[in-house]
Amino acid sequence: MKSRNEKKLETRRRLIQVALQLSAEVGFSNLSLREVSVAAGITPAAFYRHFRDMEDLGLALLDEVGLSLRQFLRDARRRLPTGKGRVEISVQAFLEYVNSNSNLFRLLVGERQGGSSAFRKALFAEIDQFVSELKEDLEKAASADNKPLTNAAYAAEAVIAVVFTVGAEALEIPKHKQEFLATRLVEEVKMILRGARKRD
């Protein structure tokens, strides 16, 4: 038999999952408390046993996104070879991530404007963490290749900007039409990295 606490956590999980699914269609900020509650199989009144309001649920969703992104980064870093072709492999992995976690990624790029200020702040914090992890990766790779960068932080920001822009476009088109996005993204990232290298 499941304990009362376990059941409560299950319902909480269901609320989060359902909110993620629904927000992919209309955007999280257009989601209603009633809609989410009913889709999760509880009455609207019971929603308040789990979250104070929709903003509170939104912050929980962002935690979820952060967790998933960090996991993706960890996996990607582990699988990545040293030497040639790293950009291609990373871009490929990223686009796969976007396609299979489109709900999470949509939240990340789609709600930069909508939502409360607490929500936006948490969202930018997630993106910042993404940027700073990339910065460290770039620095490591640069010193391994003996091709130092003038400013790894700027390079990381620029790369994230184009990666997220392309990711947002990928959401709009079916997966089998995305090859050109991959090649475009690879070229643009390489362009940035080339421009970021110290001239000798």
Place this chain on the structure above:
Amino acid sequence: MKSRNEKKLETRRRLIQVALQLSAEVGFSNLSLREVSVAAGITPAAFYRHFRDMEDLGLALLDEVGLSLRQFLRDARRRLPTGKGRVEISVQAFLEYVNSNSNLFRLLVGERQGGSSAFRKALFAEIDQFVSELKEDLEKAASADNKPLTNAAYAAEAVIAVVFTVGAEALEIPKHKQEFLATRLVEEVKMILRGARKRD
């Protein structure tokens, strides 16, 4: 005396202006027909004399944004000197534009996700035009400087990605705290252009 037609156009203008102002605060997709109508000084029922629904108004807003952006580009191009410092001047001009037309810019970056598919399509078309105009500028500048680019289209896309990303951040912070954004944006754009140049 104003003709009936002129008065109608004035009301239409007022609806558009008011929608632009209100959408800066909550985002266009969270705006209600009643809210906009009353703020423009007409009853909700009279709204239908001007637009079929809110989506229709949204498309009119995008026209407005497109017009204003093209004007900005034309002015910027005219004022721009040849030779050194062009990136700095362009970035400065762009950030001024973002600050004084924040409502328009917010619409452009904030509704990439919200809104109907017709709305999103029109929005991406506006951005695409921005990209292709920049591409031509880059090509001209490159041939004038005799520093040919490997792929001006990719360079333009990457530049727009970082420019819009920084522009979106600028919306979040007061103008007097934006100096670091300007230097950051200048460096990132130069980085991309450097990486885009043909190696000889």
Place this chain on the structure above:
DNA sequence: TGTACATCAGTGAACGCGCGTTCACTGATGTAC
């Protein structure tokens, strides 16, 4: 193990509210003669 009481996730009804949309209407502007 059994009993008595406490906890609390979830229920279902109710509330007031702003929403989009419709409708018959008003009265100023425009047009034809």
Place this chain on the structure above:
DNA sequence: TGTACATCAGTGAACGCGCGTTCACTGATGTAC
């Protein structure tokens, strides 16, 4: 210029709807003895 009629931007009331939130409640789970 004056008159009779047409047009049509805007009015105001009404509608049904989904919303967030509250409330007293139920009944299964948990706890103390």
